[in-house]
Amino acid sequence: MSLDAVLSRIDADLPNATERLFDLLRVPSISTDPKYAPECRRAAEWLVQDLTSMGVDASLRETPKHPMVVGHVDGDGPHVLFYGHYDVQPVDPLELWDRDPFDPAMEDTDKGRVIRARGASDDKGQLMTFIEACRAFHAETGRMPCRITFFLEGEEESGSPSLVPFLKENAEELKADVALICDTGLFDAETPAIVTMLRGLLGEEITITGATKDLHSGFFGGAAMNPIRVLTRILGGLHDESGRVVVPGFYDGVPDLDPGLRQQWEGLGFDHAAFLGGVGLATPAGEQDRTPLEMIWSRPTGEINGIIGGYTGDGFKTVLPSRASAKVSFRLVGEQDPHAIRESFRDWVRTQVPEDCKVEFEAHGASPASVMATDHPAFEQARQALSLEWPQEAAYVGAGGSIPVAGYFKSILDMDAMLIGFAKEDDQIHSPNEKYDLESFHRGIRSWARILDALT
Amino acid sequence: MSLDAVLSRIDADLPNATERLFDLLRVPSISTDPKYAPECRRAAEWLVQDLTSMGVDASLRETPKHPMVVGHVDGDGPHVLFYGHYDVQPVDPLELWDRDPFDPAMEDTDKGRVIRARGASDDKGQLMTFIEACRAFHAETGRMPCRITFFLEGEEESGSPSLVPFLKENAEELKADVALICDTGLFDAETPAIVTMLRGLLGEEITITGATKDLHSGFFGGAAMNPIRVLTRILGGLHDESGRVVVPGFYDGVPDLDPGLRQQWEGLGFDHAAFLGGVGLATPAGEQDRTPLEMIWSRPTGEINGIIGGYTGDGFKTVLPSRASAKVSFRLVGEQDPHAIRESFRDWVRTQVPEDCKVEFEAHGASPASVMATDHPAFEQARQALSLEWPQEAAYVGAGGSIPVAGYFKSILDMDAMLIGFAKEDDQIHSPNEKYDLESFHRGIRSWARILDALT
Numbered sequence: 001m002s003l004d005a006v007l008s009r010i011d012a013d014l015p016n017a018t019e020r021l022f023d024l025l026r027v028p029s030i031s032t033d034p035k036y037a038p039e040c041r042r043a044a045e046w047l048v049q050d051l052t053s054m055g056v057d058a059s060l061r062e063t064p065k066h067p068m069v070v071g072h073v074d075g076d077g078p079h080v081l082f083y084g085h086y087d088v089q090p091v092d093p094l095e096l097w098d099r100d101p102f103d104p105a106m107e108d109t110d111k112g113r114v115i116r117a118r119g120a121s122d123d124k125g126q127l128m129t130f131i132e133a134c135r136a137f138h139a140e141t142g143r144m145p146c147r148i149t150f151f152l153e154g155e156e157e158s159g160s161p162s163l164v165p166f167l168k169e170n171a172e173e174l175k176a177d178v179a180l181i182c183d184t185g186l187f188d189a190e191t192p193a194i195v196t197m198l199r200g201l202l203g204e205e206i207t208i209t210g211a212t213k214d215l216h217s218g219f220f221g222g223a224a225m226n227p228i229r230v231l232t233r234i235l236g237g238l239h240d241e242s243g244r245v246v247v248p249g250f251y252d253g254v255p256d257l258d259p260g261l262r263q264q265w266e267g268l269g270f271d272h273a274a275f276l277g278g279v280g281l282a283t284p285a286g287e288q289d290r291t292p293l294e295m296i297w298s299r300p301t302g303e304i305n306g307i308i309g310g311y312t313g314d315g316f317k318t319v320l321p322s323r324a325s326a327k328v329s330f331r332l333v334g335e336q337d338p339h340a341i342r343e344s345f346r347d348w349v350r351t352q353v354p355e356d357c358k359v360e361f362e363a364h365g366a367s368p369a370s371v372m373a374t375d376h377p378a379f380e381q382a383r384q385a386l387s388l389e390w391p392q393e394a395a396y397v398g399a400g401g402s403i404p405v406a407g408y409f410k411s412i413l414d415m416d417a418m419l420i421g422f423a424k425e426d427d428q429i430h431s432p433n434e435k436y437d438l439e440s441f442h443r444g445i446r447s448w449a450r451i452l453d454a455l456t
Numbered sequence: 457m458s459l460d461a462v463l464s465r466i467d468a469d470l471p472n473a474t475e476r477l478f479d480l481l482r483v484p485s486i487s488t489d490p491k492y493a494p495e496c497r498r499a500a501e502w503l504v505q506d507l508t509s510m511g512v513d514a515s516l517r518e519t520p521k522h523p524m525v526v527g528h529v530d531g532d533g534p535h536v537l538f539y540g541h542y543d544v545q546p547v548d549p550l551e552l553w554d555r556d557p558f559d560p561a562m563e564d565t566d567k568g569r570v571i572r573a574r575g576a577s578d579d580k581g582q583l584m585t586f587i588e589a590c591r592a593f594h595a596e597t598g599r600m601p602c603r604i605t606f607f608l609e610g611e612e613e614s615g616s617p618s619l620v621p622f623l624k625e626n627a628e629e630l631k632a633d634v635a636l637i638c639d640t641g642l643f644d645a646e647t648p649a650i651v652t653m654l655r656g657l658l659g660e661e662i663t664i665t666g667a668t669k670d671l672h673s674g675f676f677g678g679a680a681m682n683p684i685r686v687l688t689r690i691l692g693g694l695h696d697e698s699g700r701v702v703v704p705g706f707y708d709g710v711p712d713l714d715p716g717l718r719q720q721w722e723g724l725g726f727d728h729a730a731f732l733g734g735v736g737l738a739t740p741a742g743e744q745d746r747t748p749l750e751m752i753w754s755r756p757t758g759e760i761n762g763i764i765g766g767y768t769g770d771g772f773k774t775v776l777p778s779r780a781s782a783k784v785s786f787r788l789v790g791e792q793d794p795h796a797i798r799e800s801f802r803d804w805v806r807t808q809v810p811e812d813c814k815v816e817f818e819a820h821g822a823s824p825a826s827v828m829a830t831d832h833p834a835f836e837q838a839r840q841a842l843s844l845e846w847p848q849e850a851a852y853v854g855a856g857g858s859i860p861v862a863g864y865f866k867s868i869l870d871m872d873a874m875l876i877g878f879a880k881e882d883d884q885i886h887s888p889n890e891k892y893d894l895e896s897f898h899r900g901i902r903s904w905a906r907i908l909d910a911l912t
Contacts, residue, residue, distance in 0.1 A: 032771030090773060096669075158771050199674070203772045212736035213552075216886040217759050218655070218857020221787050222751035223732065225741035228760040228782075229695065236692025239685065276679065276812075280668035283812045285681035295678035303673050304684040305775055310762035311783060315488030315614050316659045316820040317546060318785055319761050319886055326684075327767060329774055331677050356732075356739045364772040401674020401774075430672040430775055 002141055003453045009136045010445050017132045017445065018106070018115070018438070020050070024086070024124050025104040025117040031066055031087035032158035040066040040154045043086040047152055050131065054138045056150060061170075063162030066154030070173070073134075077146035077456035078378075081176035081415065083405055084127025084183065085156035088119035089430045096432035106438070111426075113438040122429035125436035126182040126421050127152060129444030136449060145452040149176055153405070156183070159203065159365030160404060167412045178378045178416055179409045180451075184399055185423035186440070187268065190391040192447065194383055195419035196372040197297060197398035198406055200332035202341055203364030206231070206349060207325040210357045215320040225356045227324040228309040234352045235326055238302050243287045245302040245330070247348045253335030257298050265293055268395060278426070297398030301331040327364070331400065338366035367404030376416045378455055385454040386420065389447045422447065458597055459909045465592045466901050473588045473901065474562070474571070474894070476506070480542070480580050481560040481573040487522055487543035488614035496522040496610045499542040503608055506587065510594045512606060517626075519618030522610030526629070529590075533602035533912035534834070537632035537871070539861055540583025540639065541612035544575035545886045552888035562894070567882075569894040578885035581892035582638040582877050583608060585900030592905060601908040605632055609861070612639075615659060615821030616860060623868045634834045634872055635865045636907075640855055641879035642896070643724065646847040648903065650839055651875035652828040653753060653854035654862055656788035658797055659820030662687070662805060663781040666813045671776040681812045683780040684765040690808045691782055694758050699743045701758040701786070705800045709791030713754050721749055724851060734882065753854030757787040783820070787856065794822035823860030832872045834911055841910040842876065845903045878903065 010017075029043035030036040044060050044067045051058035051071040058071030066087060091101040099105060104117035115125060137145050151174060155162055167174060187193040208227040215224055240246050272292040276282055286295035295301075309324025311317035330345075332338055346361050353359045372379075374396060386394035399419070406417040422444035428434045466473075485499035486492040500516050500523045507514035507527040514527030522543060547557040555561060560573035571581060593601050607630060611618055623630060643649040664683040671680055696702050728748040732738055742751035751757075765780025767773035786801075788794055802817050809815045828835075830852060842850035855875070862873040878900035884890045 032773065033769065090767070090769060092767075092769070157773075201774065203774075205772070210737065213884065214887045215735060216857065217757070217761065217785060217787065218855070219752065219881065220735070221759050221785075221856060222742035222755055222757040223740050223748040224735065224737055225739065226759055228763050229691075229741075232688040232694075232760065232763070233692035235685075236689035238688075279671060279676070279680065281666065281680055281812045283681065283810065284679050285685075285810075285812070286678035292679040296675065299678055301673070301678040303677050303682055303774075303776060304688065304766065305673065305773060306766035306768045306777075307684050307688070307780065308764050308768040310760065311546070311548075312762045312764040312781075313489065313546060313548070316661070316783055316785070317488065317613075317761060317886070318657065318659075318759075320759060321762075324763065327772055329673060329677075329772070331673065354739065354741075356737045356741070399674070400677060401672065425675065428669065430773065431670045 003449065006136045006140045006449050007446055009140050010132065010449060013136065014442055017128070018441070021115065021125060021128045021441070022104045024128065025119055026102055028102045029087050029154065030090050031155050032090060037066065040087055044069050044152070044154055047086060051150055054135050058150065061166070063166060065162055068154065068162070068166055069150065069152040071150035073144050073148050075144040075146040075148060078178065079147040079149070079176040080455065081149045081151055081174060081179045082130050083151050083153070083179060083181045084130065085123045085153040086127065087154045087157050088122070088124070089157050091118050093432065098433055111437070114435040115438060115441065116433065116435045118434050120434055120436040121423045121427035122434065123156065123183050125441055126423065126444065129422060129441060130180070130182050130448045132445040133448035133452060136445070137452065146456050149174060163405060164408060164412065167408055171413055175413045175415060178376065178418060181403060181406055181417050181419045182421050183403055184419045184421035185425065187395050187397055189424060192386040192390045192394040192420070193397040194379060194386070194394060195399040196374050196396045198370040198403050198419070199300070199400055200336065200338055200367045200369040200407070201404065202330040202332060202338040202366045204328045204342065204345060205325060205362040205364060206328060207323055207360045208353065208357050209323045209360070211320070211322050214322050217318040217320050220320055224320055225354055226320050227357055228321060230353060230357050231307070231309065231324045231326060234349055235304055235307070235328070238304070243285065245300070247302070247341065247345050249344045250300065250341060253337060254300055255334040257294060264396070296400035298333055300333050300336060303329050305329055333369045336369065338368055342366060368407055370407040370410065373416050379418060381454045382418055382420060382451045385450040386447055389443055389450055420447070420451070459905065462592045462596045462905050463902055465596050466588065466905060469592065470898055473584070474897070477571065477581060477584045477897070478560045480584065481575055482558055484558045485543050485575070485610065486546050487611050488546060493522065496543055500525050500608070500610055503542055507606055510591050514606065519622055521618055524610065524618070524622055525606065525608035527606035529600050529604050531600040531602045531604060534634065535603040535605070535632040536911065537605045537607055537630060537635045538586050539607050539609070539635060539637045540586065541579045541609040542583065543610045543613050544578070544580070545613050547574050549888065554889055567893070570891040571894060571897065572889065572891045574890050576890055576892040577879045577883035578890065579612065579639045581897055582879065582900065585878060585897060586636065586638050586904045588901040589904035589908060592901070593908065602912050605630060619861060620864060620868065623864055627869055631869045631871060634832065634874065637859060637862055637873050637875045638877050639859055640875045640877035641881065643851050643853055645880060648842040648846045648850040648876070649853045650835060650842070650850060651855040652830050652852045654826040654859050654875070655756070655856055656792065656794055656823045656825040656863070657860065658786040658788060658794040658822045660784045660798065660801060661781060661818040661820060662784060663779055663816045664809065664813050665779045665816070667776070667778045670778050673774040673776050676776055680776055681810055682776050683813060684777060686809060686813050687763070687765065687780045687782055690805055691760055691763070691784070694760070699741060701756070703758070703797065703801050703804045706756065706797060709793060710756055711790040713750060752856035754789055756789050756792060759785050761785050789825045792825065794824055798822060824863055826863040826866065829872050835874060837910045838874055838876060838907045841906040842903055845899055845906055876903070876907070
């Protein structure tokens, strides 16, 4: 049976697969910082070359920002579209990394071998699990197990500005029977998961400006309005005492959790104390009448992701700054309308800005939540294939993070998506010392081989 | 009469005096940033050499941080101690400067010629007015007009950590009949001023720490407490709706304004609208039942001078940071006790920190307010001398800024201080494009010559 041969080949080729991943990890493809644009292009070119080497008709496709990689290869059975992203998060604060984030290394840890680098888990390691599975099929059988379209993005970590226009312009080319997205995690170290609920994301940057220049607090302190005072007063009131976001209309379209799903989640035995305890916390910070699993999977949030104003260097400076700014994001669920919430948030801020200050807003992406149609047969085929590779049966779960592309595949291409990934909760994605377990990488490749075989 | 000869010499020597000031301005003696420590020393050495050249027995005196400059020169009449500081504020944001802050230049503007550089006004230009007056006396008469002790500090812009120990250790050497401090401004372009009320200053840095590492808001958003949310909630509540600081006991020791002084201040014709309008503001931001002049001269304040947390670079990053911090300062008046307020502020913060976060405090200086004893005869002698040099009669005024050394001269050396300076309100001290009017420099030198002559 060819699947067994493919799996054996995957096992034997693991050292080479790891070297290939290291090559990709060495490219600092930080999409949010314009100065790394050439590196994003370099990562895209690397992928085009790699896909071409296994018989895929792959090319780099220009966008106004970072290029897409699109590849096609024929095969029997259903047509699947695979999505991953080759861009990575910024690495600051760099001083908290134990090594160069772009000099990947294999490290032995208490929990086994890990691949340490920015992007090792999110998302280069994950996307390479699928590519390596395809490589093994191609090498072993001379062909792919089904017709595959590869679609690799370079703007996922910076709001995907080119994604929707690209999907619309290339809808016919990209439409497949089902999409496979590898950018999520295992439920726990033994239990694989298919994500069926994804939160949306709305990003806003607020800048409050007061005086026309920085002032000396000795001359003006007391008389001149301080933009940091205005900004902290507004943002300090974003949540009420019960942890709810106070922006008018924010909870419009937030559904009650389906009782069946609630029961299934309770059955997962999620350890709330361990979840928070693992990062030094103990008290769930969200709406006080919800469980932590609801807080992260099925409830919306408001978060301040960054704030800056005035003097922030060593020592002290008695300045009244002329401006202060913050980056704020909202995780969205159900039918919450990101555009309506953006307008409501802006109005809510504006009414609190005193007449001596002005406020400016910058939009950073707006995507609604997604809920998958799990009655498509591919879901159950994939769930059973995953269950064969891992110690525990695969589960349908929610995810707190936003993977807007899943929603766009549905709304623009009318295509369901299966979100399957092998990241672990201690992978430190978006943080210093990001890693990907070698087990995630190895079993991840094998999982895709099993899934591709099951779909055909 | 020798004063006329000294004044003529000052006029003739102005180009050389300006060149000397430029030499001192070229030294980037930023005291708050440890990497500029060698430059602070270089500025101190320059002053030692300059004082020595005019017959002063000057030397550099070590402290744990930046050195003091102390010089003695004999003369008849009273013994005065002159104080100034050779350190300067940081220059960020550097991109808002029209030229290198440490490459001084003479510029013609609508309002006359100005010397443009960091420290041109605060305080290198100001301290050199006194030194140039002494130089002219020495050159013209072969001696100083009175016995003078020069005392030049290099830590004024970074909380003066060495000042009190140094004053205590060298009290006998530094004690004089009266102190002259040149670090304040004119009341307006035509009206010189002697400051008799100075606000104190209390600086605090707060750091809120939540999780043990930065978290991804997709995985943890909603469940994990965000330190920026905690910090903004606390600082956003520092003032009540009427602009008063809510820290318990904060207003203990704040005196009512003396009715006579209030009347005098009302007579100054201070243009509140122009004061705020000059920096693009219109609405006094302090306690709503006070005038702007009271807000800046005789009322205490609470200000947030800096805040930082999370991702603050280009683009967006959906991080939940593990920490956020802010620099907060309080301007103090009357008998307010900085140490009691520090403790009250810390307690007030602590009670608002949720159990999943911890708070750390760092002290950045604590000095009480000063009120001068204007019945010392030197005050009226100086006021009359100043009135001869400038178009309008000199006034006794308050000052919103903190010059703690004046208080220490009183409490440690039992010596009254006269605060006389020639800065203008548009000098942009502590801000980009700082300048000092050539008129301030020239008339400032002449003013000190007149004052020294009047004191003898």
